[in-house]
Amino acid sequence: MAATALSIAFDADDTLWHNQPIFERSYEKFRSLLSRFHEPTAASDTLIRNEMRNFDLYGYGIKGFTLSAIETAIQLSDGAISADEIRQLLDAAKEMLAHPVELIEGVEEVLKQLSADHRLLVVTKGDLRDQERKLEQSGLLGYFQQIEIVSEKDVASYRRICERHEIDPAQFLMVGNSLKSDILPVLELGGRGVHIPYHITWAAEQVDEPAAVPGRLFKIAEMHELPKLVQLLTTA
Amino acid sequence: MAATALSIAFDADDTLWHNQPIFERSYEKFRSLLSRFHEPTAASDTLIRNEMRNFDLYGYGIKGFTLSAIETAIQLSDGAISADEIRQLLDAAKEMLAHPVELIEGVEEVLKQLSADHRLLVVTKGDLRDQERKLEQSGLLGYFQQIEIVSEKDVASYRRICERHEIDPAQFLMVGNSLKSDILPVLELGGRGVHIPYHITWAAEQVDEPAAVPGRLFKIAEMHELPKLVQLLTTA
Structure with a gap:
């Protein structure tokens, strides 16, 4: 690593x-x-x-x-x-x-590539059983060192996760489609966020786009752009 | 400790x-x-x-x-x-x-006493949100170093918990009312179990009483007998 x-x-x-x-x-x-x-x-x-x-x-x-x-x-x-x-x-x-899990394009390749040099985690909310089933069916479990299924994604839950795994928030990068759940609380904690918008956003997750946070908030259109961004961040 | x-x-x-x-x-x-x-x-x-x-x-x-x-x-x-x-x-x-949490008699005293010398955990299954609510309302969170809410209590989940927290199964003691979920998988993993029967057992948790496992399976009638048993186990 x-x-x-x-x-x-x-x-x-x-x-x-x-x-x-x-x-x-x-x-x-x-x-x-x-x-x-x-x-x-x-x-x-x-x-x-x-x-x-x-x-x-x-x-x-x-x-x-x-x-x-x-x-x-x-x-x-x-x-x-x-x-x-x-x-x-x-x-x-x-x-x-019982719906089959359909991966988003490029996910497996990107995880394979990033897992060679970085520690990868999943942080997801929802029903315990249902999220576990999807993770298992996804075939992606082998790429992740930690799986965290939480009841709410707020600053406190991200802080607990960082503490539990001894992660310095400055070295923590969260990737997700929800500004409200994946990005804003992580920025508040001092981490970095990569927003990959999905074409539909659930009503309960809709928030206004935050002001730019240079060097800590990034937006990409597709998962396959992530490795290049990570490379920029780690060689800067 | x-x-x-x-x-x-x-x-x-x-x-x-x-x-x-x-x-x-x-x-x-x-x-x-x-x-x-x-x-x-x-x-x-x-x-x-x-x-x-x-x-x-x-x-x-x-x-x-x-x-x-x-x-x-x-x-x-x-x-x-x-x-x-x-x-x-x-x-x-x-x-x-929304039902208020009603502690079982003696629980708080016993946790207070045991937490002075031992690492205490919660291992529970069920809905994430509901178990978190009850833990919070219980006023007991301060006694526990780890909280594990799992979707199933089987040998694999206890093994993951021991690995995650670097616990040698031989030093792991599980206390619970269900032989099926709390005791049998822990014995299979090489840990020890303390069975405290509750006066009603849910149909899905009913199993036959296992054969005696001297030195690894204990049965007590009330929570307040636990500290004495733990003392016997750690001074033997």
Whole structure:
């Protein structure tokens, strides 16, 4: 490992593999299920509001999403939704949980290349079981020295991770698609962030683009640009 | 810390605080909700079977339990359960998730005493968010050097925990109420187990009492007997 080795942490959903499109299809199914009771866009807006209100109790992930979807369906149909329609929401949850993992282009090559010189980690939030399943199915586990599945990605959780693995935040580089969860708290901790936007951003993750932080905040369009950026950072 | 210091890991639910009674009340509510469709005992037996079948996708915890309860209610009522009754299952989930933490008698004293000479850990399974909430509310966090929330308690997960924290399994003592999750895999790994039975055991955790393993498997009736046992083990 080079003297200038970094600890490079990767977000998982929509950074290593596609995730938001699976949820988008579920929102679409939800809207169509509710369409006989309610105007479609308003229906999924109410679902998203209920999800956000329930985060504190449910946390992130498919199971909490599904409980919120059932709650919202009952609410918007004024109790007229049928048991069979609710069963369709349960079936959709199981499909989402069993959905095959589809890697984002270039991920495996980039991890292979970077793991030769740097310590790689995964830092992801969501349901423990579901994230473990996806990591296992991804075939990427061998590239990572640490896997951290957390219930919230905030400054405190990144600080705990750095302390636990004896990582100096100045040598910590977080790569992810969410400014709110992957980038802003890491900058606040004194680390560096690489933002790789995904083509859809979940409503609960939307924040304004922060002001430039030269030398600590980077934005690239595709995963395969990462090794070149890391090389620049470690030879500067 | 004494030269004979152990790493003592505690299960959380029904070892540090009461948990199963909260689920028992939910099974009772479920039976009574279904009573107009189905014979009560058979109703909760079917729910438990569905829970077990769904573990692989849902993992452990209140959210998965609730999704299985809704599924079972639709199944056993042949779709005749009303949206309002399903909402009662959702309300019950939120109550369970917000239920105050009630410590088991003697826990705090015992942790205080043992933490002076030994490294204490928590090893628990279930929903990440829910276990974190309970740990925080318990007021016990200060006694533990490591918190491990895992999706399954098997030999592989205990091995990972020992490796991660550089614990020799021979110096690892696991304390818990479940023979299946807390004791048997730890014995298989070469560690020691202290079984403190709780007055109710969840159906999915029931296994036959194992044969005696002298010097490695201990059974005590109450948490407050633990320090004396630990003293015997470290001065033998």
